[in-house]
Structures are given as C-alpha cells and as structure tokens.
Amino acid sequence: xxxxxxxxxxxxxxxxxxxxxxxxxxxxxxxxxxxxxxxxxxxxxxxxxxxxxxxxxxxxxxxxxxxxxxxxxxxxxxxxxxxxxxxxxxxxxxxxxxxxxxxxxxxxxxxxxxxxxxxxxxxxxxxxxxxxxxxxxxxxxxxxxxxxxxxxxxxxxxxxxxxxxxxxxxxxxxxxxxxxxxxxxxxxxxxxxxxxxxxxxxxxxxxxxxxxxxxxxxxxxxxxxxxxxxxxxxxxxxxxxxxxxxxxxxxxxxxxxxxxxxxxxxxxxxxxxxxxxxxxxxxxxxxxxxxxxxxxxxxxxxxxxxxxxxxxxxxxxxxxxxxxxxxxxxxxxxxxxxxxxxxxxxxxxxxxxxxxxxxxxxxxxxxxxxxxxxxxxxxxxxxxxxxxxxxxxxxxxxxxxxxxxxxxxxxxxxxxxxxxxxxxxxxxxxxxxxxxxxxxxxxxxxxxxxxxxxxxxx
Amino acid sequence: xxxxxxxxxxxxxxxxxxxxxxxxxxxxxxxxxxxxxxxxxxxxxxxxxxxxxxxxxxxxxxxxxxxxxxxxxxxxxxxxxxxxxxxxxxxxxxxxxxxxx
Numbered sequence: 001x002x003x004x005x006x007x008x009x010x011x012x013x014x015x016x017x018x019x020x021x022x023x024x025x026x027x028x029x030x031x032x033x034x035x036x037x038x039x040x041x042x043x044x045x046x047x048x049x050x051x052x053x054x055x056x057x058x059x060x061x062x063x064x065x066x067x068x069x070x071x072x073x074x075x076x077x078x079x080x081x082x083x084x085x086x087x088x089x090x091x092x093x094x095x096x097x098x099x100x101x102x103x104x105x106x107x108x109x110x111x112x113x114x115x116x117x118x119x120x121x122x123x124x125x126x127x128x129x130x131x132x133x134x135x136x137x138x139x140x141x142x143x144x145x146x147x148x149x150x151x152x153x154x155x156x157x158x159x160x161x162x163x164x165x166x167x168x169x170x171x172x173x174x175x176x177x178x179x180x181x182x183x184x185x186x187x188x189x190x191x192x193x194x195x196x197x198x199x200x201x202x203x204x205x206x207x208x209x210x211x212x213x214x215x216x217x218x219x220x221x222x223x224x225x226x227x228x229x230x231x232x233x234x235x236x237x238x239x240x241x242x243x244x245x246x247x248x249x250x251x252x253x254x255x256x257x258x259x260x261x262x263x264x265x266x267x268x269x270x271x272x273x274x275x276x277x278x279x280x281x282x283x284x285x286x287x288x289x290x291x292x293x294x295x296x297x298x299x300x301x302x303x304x305x306x307x308x309x310x311x312x313x314x315x316x317x318x319x320x321x322x323x324x325x326x327x328x329x330x331x332x333x334x335x336x337x338x339x340x341x342x343x344x345x346x347x348x349x350x351x352x353x354x355x356x357x358x359x360x361x362x363x364x365x366x367x368x369x370x371x372x373x374x375x376x377x378x379x380x381x382x383x384x385x386x387x388x389x390x391x392x393x394x395x396x397x398x399x400x401x402x403x404x405x406x407x408x409x410x411x412x413x414x415x416x417x418x419x420x421x422x423x424x425x426x427x428x429x430x431x432x433x434x435x436x437x438x439x440x441x442x443x444x445x446x447x448x449x450x451x452x453x454x455x456x457x458x
Numbered sequence: 459x460x461x462x463x464x465x466x467x468x469x470x471x472x473x474x475x476x477x478x479x480x481x482x483x484x485x486x487x488x489x490x491x492x493x494x495x496x497x498x499x500x501x502x503x504x505x506x507x508x509x510x511x512x513x514x515x516x517x518x519x520x521x522x523x524x525x526x527x528x529x530x531x532x533x534x535x536x537x538x539x540x541x542x543x544x545x546x547x548x549x550x551x552x553x554x555x556x557x558x559x
Contacts, residue, residue, distance in 0.1 A: 020480065064499045065480045212502050212515055245559060249506050252518065377478035377503030384477070384542075 002397040005034035012405040014099040016086045017106035018042040019049020020376045021366025023069040024383035025103050030075050037077050039406045043085040045421040045453040053137040056163040057178035073423050079406055082421035089418045092335030096361050098408035100399040101390055108328035108367040118283030127160050127325035136181035136446035147191035149320025153292050156325035157200035158208035164323050165198050169223035169272050179444045196272045201308045203276045204257045205238035211252035223270035227261040231276050240303040291318045328372035350386030363390055429453050459516030460495035464526040466512035467491055470550040473543045475504035485537035494534035510559050
C-alpha cells in the first residue's frame with residue numbers, strides 16, 4: 001500500500017501554467033484530504049495567464065479573480081517557479097522524476113487559421129497578437145499594428161472578437177485609466193479607424209457573444225453600434241433555436257442586435273458594424289492588405305446544428321487591417337501526446353492518453369484539455385474534474401516513490417543558468433507595477449519585457 | 459452592477475452555478491442561494507448554468523425582480539459559502555417542472 005499523500009510522503013504535483021485552470025487545480029488539490037505539495041511552473045516571470053494578458057484592460061472587475069489566486073499562492077505547500085519553460089528549461093521526463101503527477105494547464109496559445117489566400121499579407125493579424133500587445137504580454141511587445149486606414153475588419157463573433165472590436169471603438173479617455181499597456185495606448189490614440197466590421201460566419205441567432213459583452217457596444221462614448229435590420233431575418237430553424245428556453249443567452253444577444261438595428265445613429269465618430277452570414281474567401285492587396293473578399297452564406301441543418309454554406313454571392317470590404325478570432329489551439333510540448341486536429345492534449349477526464357492508453361503521471365486541465373471554450377469560471381469545474389481523476393489514481397496506488405519536487409528541479413535550473421522567479425519575487429514586481437500605474441491614474445503599468453521584470457529583482 | 463439570484467432558486471437550489479464561480483461568491487440558506495455583490499466579479503459564468511434561469515445580470519433584471527438585488531446583498535455575507543455542488547432540495551425537480559423548465 002502506497003503512503004503517497006501522507007505527511008511523510010506528500011503527493012507532489014507540478015502544474016504547468018499559472019492561469020485560471022492552474023490555480024483552480026491548485027485550489028482543489030489543497031482542499032483535498034491528501035497531504036499535497038504543489039510546484040507551479042510558468043514560462044513568464046509573472047503569473048495569472050489570460051486573466052493578466054487576455055482579459056481586456058477595461059474589464060478590471062474580472063481581473064479581481066487574481067485576488068483569489070494570490071490567496072491560493074500564499075497557501076502552505078505551494079511554490080511558484082516563474083520564467084521556466086517546460087520543454088526547454090526542463091524536460092517532461094525531469095518533471096516525471098521530480099513529481100508524482102504533472103498537470104498541464106498551459107492554455108491554447110496559438111490561433112486557428114482561416115486557410116485562405118492572402119492570410120499572411122501585412123495588415124492581417126491574429127486577435128491573440130493584438131490582445132497580447134494591448135495587455136503588455138512580452139511575446140507581443142514589439143508587434144506593429146497599422147491603424148491608419150478608416151476601416152478595420154474582425155473575423156469572428158465571440159468574446160475575444162468583442163474585446164478587440166471594443167478596444168478599437170473606444171476613445172483614449174475611455175482607456176487611459178485602465179491597465180492597458182502604455183505602448184498600445186500611444187498607438188491607439190493615433191488611430192484613424194472609423195468603421196469596424198465584425199463578421200460572423202453564421203447568423204445573428206448563432207453569434208457567440210455573451211449579452212453582457214454585446215451590451216457594452218450600446219454604451220460607448222464615441223462609437224455607435226450598427227446592425228442592418230434586414231440582416232436579422234431568421235430562418236425557421238433559427239427561430240426554433242431562439243424560442244428554446246435553454247437558449248436564453250442567444251435570445252438576449254438577438255434582442256440586443258434588434259435594439260441596435262432600430263437606433264438612429266447618434267452621429268458619433270466611430271461605428272461598429274455587426275454583419276452576419278459572411279465568410280472570408282480571400283485577403284487582397286499588393287504589398288499589404290487592401291480589401292477582404294467575402295461570400296454570403298446560408299444556414300443548413302437542424303436547429304442547434306446549423307452550418308453555414310456559401311451562396312456564391314460576393315461582397316468586398318476595403319480595409320487596412322484585419323484580425324481573425326475564430327478559435328485557438330494549444331501548442332505541443334515534447335514528451336506529451338498531442339492531438340494535432342483539435343490542438344489539445346488528448347485525455348480522458350483529464351488523464352492524458354496516447355492512442356487510447358493512459359499515460360501515467362500526466363494530466364491536463366483548462367483550454368489545453370477541452371479546447372478554447374468557456375470563460376474564467378468554466379475552468380474551475382474543469383480543473384476540479386481533473387483533480388478528482390488524479391486523487392482517484394492516488395487511492396488506486398498509481399504513485400509509489402517518494403519524490404523531491406522543486407528540490408530536484410532547482411539545482412537543474414541553476415546548472416542551466418535559468419533565472420527562476422519565486423512568488424515573493426513576483427510580489428515585488430507586482431508592487432512596482434502598481435506604483436508605476438498610480439503615477440498615471442492607472443491600476444497598474446505592466447512591465448512588458450522579461451528583462452525589465454528581472455532587473456528589479458537583482 | 460452585480461449578478462443576482464432570484465426567486466426561481468427558492469425550493470430548487472440546484473447549485474450547478476457554484477461549480478463555475480471563479481471567486482466562490484455564492485452563499486446558501488435552507489431555501490436558496492445568494493450572491494455576495496462585494497465578491498462577485500460579474501463574469502456571468504453562472505447565468506447559463508442555472509436549470510431554472512434564476513440568475514440575472516444587474517443590467518438585465520426584470521423590474522418585478524429588482525428587490526432581489528437588496529436581498530442578495532443583505533443575506534449573502536451572513537450565510538455560509540457554497541463552494542461545491544450540493545444535492546438539490548427535495549422537490550426541486552417538481553418545482554423545476556412547475557416553473558416550466
């Protein structure tokens with residue numbers, strides 16, 4: 001009988017990634033009856049994943065989730081190793097030696113492609129790049145966005161598309177007291193964009209916005225939402241969808257589109273146009289993006305299972321910039337099975353599988369486990385389920401040896417000259433960021449380069 | 459504006475909502491759940507989880523349910539936190555059917 005999970009031989013879990021799913025997995029493990037030690041590995045010096053670098057800067061209230069993560073991080077039995085990239089600074093095999101179990105909670109860091117001609121033209125971007133850039137993520141610090149054309153196009157109608165569109169729609173005054181990165185605010189304040197086109201493949205009844213995100217477009221200082229009333233006509237299948245009681249969210253979204261369509265534009269300087277049943281066919285331009293060619297779609301299929309098919313009717317929009325926001329994919333890590341098609345780690349209730357067989361010690365949670373769906377809280381239920389699988393395996397004596405956790409990893413990092421960042425060190429960075437922000441009337445001014453973060457520690 | 463649990467929860471207390479709450483802001487008594495507005499971060503994750511659609515955004519609450527804003531704010535802080543799913547109250551399924559869900 002194994003004694004893993006007792007005070008003499010605590011269950012040692014490495015968690016790869018420090019976003020919501022990593023912290024909810026930590027919370028669930030710490031709440032369990034087992035004696036647990038957790039080492040969280042994060043490739044940046046700063047924790048909190050998409051709550052820090054994904055959630056829009058004008059949604060500060062959502063970022064308060066960090067207060068809970070901070071409390072979890074200060075629990076006994078938790079340690080943070082930032083600025084450590086698994087698969088580069090440490091191998092998965094090394095983590096298997098140091099910990100009984102590894103939970104990969106590293107999110108979906110890459111974008112799905114449109115796979116159309118011209119996609120790589122200058123001016124065609126992923127939403128991820130733009131979101132990372134305005135949120136001060138070091139990976140995207142030096143990206144350039146040319147906002148000199150009066151039109152912008154966003155492909156996708158989910159909440160990330162809403163964030164990108166809203167940031168483009170807002171005035172400098174609406175953004176300057178948020179924690180938007182300074183370099184981004186400077187570029188946005190010179191933006192010449194006047195018309196923002198938000199394009200959905202399916203109809204107004206299938207848009208993925210939450211009502212809350214969409215409602216904000218009706219309340220912007222200098223941007224009117226525009227919806228063409230004719231575009232709100234529904235086929236009978238979509239009517240059935242909206243009448244279904246379980247589909248209240250989409251019904252609210254549709255009602256908001258309807259309200260927008262009946263508004264008389266109040267003459268604000270910018271307009272955000274919501275357009276439906278359109279798929280991009282080609283991005284056109286000589287040296288850079290000049291226009292996007294779109295095909296009108298129609299819906300086919302049963303209610304709740306309708307897909308868009310092209311009608312052959314073509315329309316074009318002139319634009320200098322386009323963002324695609326049509327879904328995300330995880331990135332493979334050497335030593336972990338990867339589902340190329342879905343862009344996730346294949347798993348069974350959070351246990352990573354290879355060709356259907358469970359791979360001992362490896363678990364997964366969050367977007368890299370289930371794909372990029374849901375919001376912050378969705379990850380709590382998801383991580384709890386993974387931890388349940390892990391604890392069941394503990395009871396089934398899957399783990400036997402005593403493991404040394406971070407004590408095994410730290411000498412390796414030191415030999416490799418990796419400047420790992422501890423949680424108390426992150427708290428120093430945090431304090432400086434908040435102070436830098438206060439000076440400008442912002443909740444924080446983030447460091448946007450890894451060297452800048454490390455410099456204040458040494 | 460916060461997120462509010464209203465009367466449809468009374469007698470059901472399915473607690474599906476609490477599993478997706480990122481900040482554990484639900485509290486409970488013998489009848490239903492309440493949201494602590496000082497803790498809730500308005501993410502709306504709970505709203506689609508409720509099988510009887512008892513939860514509303516403050517910006518979207520029907521007029522005849524507005525008094526629940528004050529009830530949630532008053533009661534939640536004095537009640538125990540509901541962090542994990544509990545069994546629904548006896549009779550919850552019948553009440554759900556009564557409510558038309």
